Amino acid sequence: MPTPPLLTPLVARLPATVPFVGPEAQERAAGRAFRARIGANESVFGPSPAAVAAMQAAAAGVWMYGDPENHDLRHALAARHGCRPDNIVVGEGIDGLLGLLVRMTVAEGSNVVTSDGAYPTFNFHVAGFGGLLHKVPYRGDHEDPNALLARAHEVGARLVYIANPDNPMGSHHPGAMIAAMLDGLPPDCLLVIDEAYVELAPEGTAAPVDPDDPRAIRMRTFSKAHGMAGARVGFAVGAPALIAAFDRVRNHFGMGRISQAGALAALADTDWLAHVRAEVAAARDRIAAIARASGLTPLPSATNFVAVDCGRDGALARAVLAGLTARGIFARMPGVAPLDRCIRVSCGTGADLDLLAAALPEALAEARKAAAAPA
Numbered sequence: 001m002p003t004p005p006l007l008t009p010l011v012a013r014l015p016a017t018v019p020f021v022g023p024e025a026q027e028r029a030a031g032r033a034f035r036a037r038i039g040a041n042e043s044v045f046g047p048s049p050a051a052v053a054a055m056q057a058a059a060a061g062v063w064m065y066g067d068p069e070n071h072d073l074r075h076a077l078a079a080r081h082g083c084r085p086d087n088i089v090v091g092e093g094i095d096g097l098l099g100l101l102v103r104m105t106v107a108e109g110s111n112v113v114t115s116d117g118a119y120p121t122f123n124f125h126v127a128g129f130g131g132l133l134h135k136v137p138y139r140g141d142h143e144d145p146n147a148l149l150a151r152a153h154e155v156g157a158r159l160v161y162i163a164n165p166d167n168p169m170g171s172h173h174p175g176a177m178i179a180a181m182l183d184g185l186p187p188d189c190l191l192v193i194d195e196a197y198v199e200l201a202p203e204g205t206a207a208p209v210d211p212d213d214p215r216a217i218r219m220r221t222f223s224k225a226h227g228m229a230g231a232r233v234g235f236a237v238g239a240p241a242l243i244a245a246f247d248r249v250r251n252h253f254g255m256g257r258i259s260q261a262g263a264l265a266a267l268a269d270t271d272w273l274a275h276v277r278a279e280v281a282a283a284r285d286r287i288a289a290i291a292r293a294s295g296l297t298p299l300p301s302a303t304n305f306v307a308v309d310c311g312r313d314g315a316l317a318r319a320v321l322a323g324l325t326a327r328g329i330f331a332r333m334p335g336v337a338p339l340d341r342c343i344r345v346s347c348g349t350g351a352d353l354d355l356l357a358a359a360l361p362e363a364l365a366e367a368r369k370a371a372a373a374p375a
């Protein structure tokens with residue numbers, strides 16, 4: 001397609017790619033629906049029934065804009081996290097907040113550091129604002145704090161991104177190790193701590209960072225453990241000056257009333273969160289058992305998904321994934337070597353995982369046969 005006129009030089013230079021192909025696009029292309037949707041780390045266990053009720057109750061009032069200050073939700077979040085409301089900005093998921101943060105801090109040519117194979121939406125935003133991405137390798141399927149800091153010094157980074165727990169490998173570091181990174185940052189560099197899965201991780205995984213510390217911003221979401229990915233609610237915790245700066249660029253009416261009401265109710269329902277944690281733990285164990293039954297190696301997970309090492313390389317894992325897709329199972333896999341020897345399976349219902357148990361041995365046998373055949 002020709003580049004349309006009127007784009008800024010920066011946008012005209014950007015690749016015309018979509019960072020994620022959604023399962024809906026795959027379903028349209030295949031002409032049929034997936035039988036198991038266990039690829040996007042959504043929570044099949046759903047939102048809290050109290051959140052559903054609150055969203056239903058809010059629906060008739062949807063003719064009203066939401067509160068542009070997200071007052072009630074910010075106050076409830078502050079109470080929960082032991083900070084002040086001026087430490088918290090609410091936005092359209094972590095994805096939306098990452099875009100705003102990059103816009104606020106990354107000029108054309110600014111240097112940014114992340115891990116090779118880590119969460120791609122962050123990279124998408126950095127590219128979108130003309131930043132230069134520097135990537136360090138994973139170490140033992142973990143993001144590598146020391147390598148991230150070393151590269152940040154080398155390039156004079158504005159931002160260093162780390163997800164803890166990590167997506168796509170499901171690994172995690174103790175929160176104290178993440179907090180210790182602050183003392184190793186170069187000057188004028190912000191540590192972006194993505195804690196999308198932290199509610200599902202072992203105790204002690206959340207980074208013990210002072211909310212007023214200007215060297216870090218922590219991001220959380222209602223999309224994963226709270227089961228509200230379609231509502232688009234995330235928040236960031238940071239020093240008031242940085243948090244207030246979001247007001248200069250954010251979409252003030254970006255949060256809908258239904259989402260605000262749902263998130264508020266979900267936050268209060270700690271029993272539901274405990275229920276989801278138990279469901280997730282059981283599903284992780286089941287995915288691991290299904291993988292082992294096929295002779296594959298499940299990686300330890302602190303999230304609602306399991307990376308399954310298919311034992312060879314990206315080509316084999318891609319073939320296994322294609323076999324699952326052909327059998328109506330939506331899963332995904334890491335994008336770069338050596339992580340791409342794995343497929344990534346999100347926690348599913350019992351029925352979802354029954355389908356996986358039936359499909360995986362077939363997909364694997366097919367993939368191995370194709371890999372052994374002469375090209």
Ligand SMILES: *Cc1c(COP(=O)(O)O)cnc(C)c1O
Binds near residue numbers: 092
């Ligand atoms: C799923 C995910 C997100 C996206 O969160 P939203 O709040 O839905 O935008 C962010 N970071 C990581 C690491 C994720 O896996």
